[in-house]
Amino acid sequence: MSFSSSVSNFFFDVWIMSWDVLLTLLNLVRRKRRIGHVTPEGYPGYGGHWPEFKPPREGDSRCCCPGLNTMANHGIISRSGRGISFVELTPLINTTYNFGPSFSSYTVHFAARMLKKSYKKDTFDLDELDLHNGIEHDGSLFRLDTALEPNQSVKHVPFIEEVLASATGKDKEGRDIITPKDISRMLGKRRAVARAVNSEFSLSFFHRVFSSANSATLPKIFGGRVDDLHSIFLHERIPDGWESRIRQPYGLTLTHFQKTVLAIEFGIREKDWAEAAQEAKRDATAPV
Ligand code: HEM
Ligand SMILES: *[C@@H]1O[C@H](CO)[C@@H](O)[C@H](O)[C@H]1NC(C)=O
Numbered sequence: 544m545s546f547s548s549s550v551s552n553f554f555f556d557v558w559i560m561s562w563d564v565l566l567t568l569l570n571l572v573r574r575k576r577r578i579g580h581v582t583p584e585g586y587p588g589y590g591g592h593w594p595e596f597k598p599p600r601e602g603d604s605r606c607c608c609p610g611l612n613t614m615a616n617h618g619i620i621s622r623s624g625r626g627i628s629f630v631e632l633t634p635l636i637n638t639t640y641n642f643g644p645s646f647s648s649y650t651v652h653f654a655a656r657m658l659k660k661s662y663k664k665d666t667f668d669l670d671e672l673d674l675h676n677g678i679e680h681d682g683s684l685f686r687l688d689t690a691l692e693p694n695q696s697v698k699h700v701p702f703i704e705e706v707l708a709s710a711t712g713k714d715k716e717g718r719d720i721i722t723p724k725d726i727s728r729m730l731g732k733r734r735a736v737a738r739a740v741n742s743e744f745s746l747s748f749f750h751r752v753f754s755s756a757n758s759a760t761l762p763k764i765f766g767g768r769v770d771d772l773h774s775i776f777l778h779e780r781i782p783d784g785w786e787s788r789i790r791q792p793y794g795l796t797l798t799h800f801q802k803t804v805l806a807i808e809f810g811i812r813e814k815d816w817a818e819a820a821q822e823a824k825r826d827a828t829a830p831v
């Protein structure tokens with residue numbers, strides 16, 4: 544990366560973070576959106592009416608990210624998953640999931656940088672995000688590591704079912720809720736087992752934080768609600784009537800989100816899973 548682009552990235556980051564802090568403060572003083580009115584009028588999902596779900600067809604591009612695959616399955620971004628403009632993606636992440644505009648913009652700029660593309664001019668296909676140790680990393684909640692499953696749009700159904708079954712919380716209506724502690728526990732298991740069965744396993748500090756951040760969308764954006772998570776993660780489909788569980792007027796900010804991300808990351812105890820890891824290793828190496 545050239546000196547001038549590093550400098551402009553630095554100023555961009557400072558600007559985004561300042562904007563994000565401002566939005567976080569505004570969220571504290573402004574009223575939350577009313578239940579049933581979180582998705583803004585005029586955008587897909589307004590009033591709980593999501594564009595039709597169609598599973599991907601042969602030749603469509605999908606990726607390791609369930610959030611973006613879901614948007615493609617509903618035609619919120621191109622159903623083919625190809626030729627997605629970075630600039631157009633930003634406001635759609637904002638309106639679909641109520642990520643704050645600073646957070647949406649930051650994530651999409653980050654993806655453009657990772658792919659060495661121009662945010663303003665270029666487009667990308669979803670599968671480009673599968674670049675291993677770009678954002679994609681080992682020890683994920685829902686997918687086998689790249690070394691074991693090179694096609695990263697393949698979800699590992701037993702992992703998803705195990706995560707959904709791990710919920711220990713309940714909301715006022717008695718629904719099952721996944722808590723940040725549940726996520727820490729499951730990520731601890733994933734990491735310990737992946738480390739044992741994948742000889743190419745790697746997970747830098749940077750990727751650990753990414754892993755906790757991706758996973759923190761479960762308790763935050765989806766409110767931990769297992770009924771919704773079932774549809775989103777197993778089928779990459781938005782349930783009818785769904786809206787983001789983030790009701791703040793300026794959406795989920797990075798500043799607010801990082802509390803949950805760090806609580807998840809620092810709550811992970813891989814050591815608790817030593818036995819499960821040994822067992823998985825025996826199973827993986829046992830002669831068939
Ligand atoms: C431009 C925006 C986004 C990019 C570039 C992106 C990229 C990625 C990538 C590369 C991964 C794989 C990480 C891994 O190896 O586990 C991932 C995972 C994930 N993403 Fe996204 N994502 C974006 C937006 C979203 C949104 C809007 C949501 C949800 C509302 C979301 C939810 C998730 C979740 C839950 C995972 C974890 C999957 C797992 O652990 O198996 N992402 N994302
Ligand atoms: C994000 O969404 C809000 C409405 O929820 C809208 O007012 C704002 O302009 C959007 N920001 C961007 C960058 O699209």
Ligand SMILES: *[C@@H]1O[C@H](CO)[C@@H](O)[C@H](O)[C@H]1NC(C)=O
Nearest residue numbers: 599601602694695696697698
């Ligand atoms: C990857 O897996 C998906 C989902 O199972 C499948 O539709 C797609 O064709 C696969 N892609 C490749 C290149 O094998």
